[in-house]
Amino acid sequence: MKVVILGCSRVGALLATELFSKGDEVSVIDQDPGSLKRLGRDFGGKAFLGIGIDEGALKKAEIEKAEVFIAVTNDDNTNLMAAQLVREKFKTSKIFLRVYDPKRAEAFKELDLNIICPTIDTAKKIEKFLSEST
Amino acid sequence: MYVIIVGGGQVGHSLARLLMAEKHEVLLVEKDPARYGKLSEEFGESVILGDGAELDTLMDMGANRADVLVAVTGMDQDNLIICQMAKILYLIPKTIARVNDPKNEEIFQSLGVDATVSSTRIIGSLIEEKIDAGMFIPLLALKGGEVEIFQTQLSSDSSLIDKKISKLTLPQNCIIIAALRENQIIIPKGDTILKENDTIITLVGKDAKDTFKKLFL
Numbered sequence: 138m139k140v141v142i143l144g145c146s147r148v149g150a151l152l153a154t155e156l157f158s159k160g161d162e163v164s165v166i167d168q169d170p171g172s173l174k175r176l177g178r179d180f181g182g183k184a185f186l187g188i189g190i191d192e193g194a195l196k197k198a199e200i201e202k203a204e205v206f207i208a209v210t211n212d213d214n215t216n217l218m219a220a221q222l223v224r225e226k227f228k229t230s231k232i233f234l235r236v237y238d239p240k241r242a243e244a245f246k247e248l249d250l251n252i253i254c255p256t257i258d259t260a261k262k263i264e265k266f267l268s269e270s271t
Numbered sequence: 272m273y274v275i276i277v278g279g280g281q282v283g284h285s286l287a288r289l290l291m292a293e294k295h296e297v298l299l300v301e302k303d304p305a306r307y308g309k310l311s312e313e314f315g316e317s318v319i320l321g322d323g324a325e326l327d328t329l330m331d332m333g334a335n336r337a338d339v340l341v342a343v344t345g346m347d348q349d350n351l352i353i354c355q356m357a358k359i360l361y362l363i364p365k366t367i368a369r370v371n372d373p374k375n376e377e378i379f380q381s382l383g384v385d386a387t388v389s390s391t392r393i394i395g396s397l398i399e400e401k402i403d404a405g406m407f408i409p410l411l412a413l414k415g416g417e418v419e420i421f422q423t424q425l426s427s428d429s430s431l432i433d434k435k436i437s438k439l440t441l442p443q444n445c446i447i448i449a450a451l452r453e454n455q456i457i458i459p460k461g462d463t464i465l466k467e468n469d470t471i472i473t474l475v476g477k478d479a480k481d482t483f484k485k486l487f488l
Binding site for chain 1: 325346347348349351352355359360372374375378381382
């Protein structure tokens with residue numbers, strides 16, 4: 138499976154390494170060369186310097202061949218724009234993105250995208266622990 | 272009209288000023304505290320500190336009452352998401368986004384932004400216009416621009432070629448003072464005939480400038 142990951146954040150780097158070790162073909166895009174260093178020596182996929190809201194950068198990372206696109210930069214708006222750009226322009230069938238702001242995640246839930254909101258998830262998890270421990 | 276402007280940089284700042292001068296109700300949103308401080312000296316309560324993509328910011332300013340939202344930050348992703356949120360959550364009828372990268376204009380429009388403005392594209396086409404008009408190279412302005420001397424190369428479809436100068440219909444206050452052909456300098460007389468690729472030097476009065484330029488378009 139071909140996967141393009143935008144944002145070599147901790148999540149991005151972790152996912153890239155895991156998916157690669159499972160045999161997926163992985164491309165990672167980040168605008169900061171320092172962040173790309175998070176990909177350890179074991180990562181045998183491809184790393185690209187560029188911004189993800191740029192069609193050219195996405196094409197370079199072979200988005201046209203990808204089945205999965207994952208937007209996990211630290212900026213909600215970048216993730217939202219990149220995900221919509223990919224949905225409009227390419228045939229990538231599965232799109233996942235991270236949106237920290239619960240309200241923004243709510244506003245865009247109607248779109249055909251898989252939005253993950255770590256803020257809500259974390260809060261729910263803690264609440265669950267609390268309710269179980271009492 | 273009630274207009275919300277997100278982004279208090281130079282574009283947002285001058286837009287706010289223009290719209291206020293035209294008596295529109297304006298609310299400017301700026302997220303940088305230092306810049307907000309400066310803007311509030313000029314705009315008072317018409318500027319607020321906040322992130323245009325944060326729900327509470329927009330809520331506080333009665334966004335659902337707005338007729339137009341204009342997003343003019345320096346980041347395309349912010350401008351897009353701000354406009355989309357304005358549409359989805361507040362049903363603001365018209366959204367306008369500044370597009371920093373002209374490549375994004377098309378995608379913005381297909382994602383629901385009503386209008387886009389790309390300063391890069393505008394500056395580009397202005398320069399292109401100047402290059403086209405580059406046939407008119409201003410050499411000298413006299414009397415604070417009352418009279419100007421232009422250099423112009425004649426193309427094959429120019430209405431000035433292959434005719435005696437005395438037969439040309441030049442505007443008043445306009446005179447051809449020299450023609451450069453290859454290495455020759457020709458001081459024209461009534462029976463001089465201009466040719467394709469000649470470079471002509473013309474003295475033009477301010478009032479004749481537009482008519483003169485149209486001769487070559």
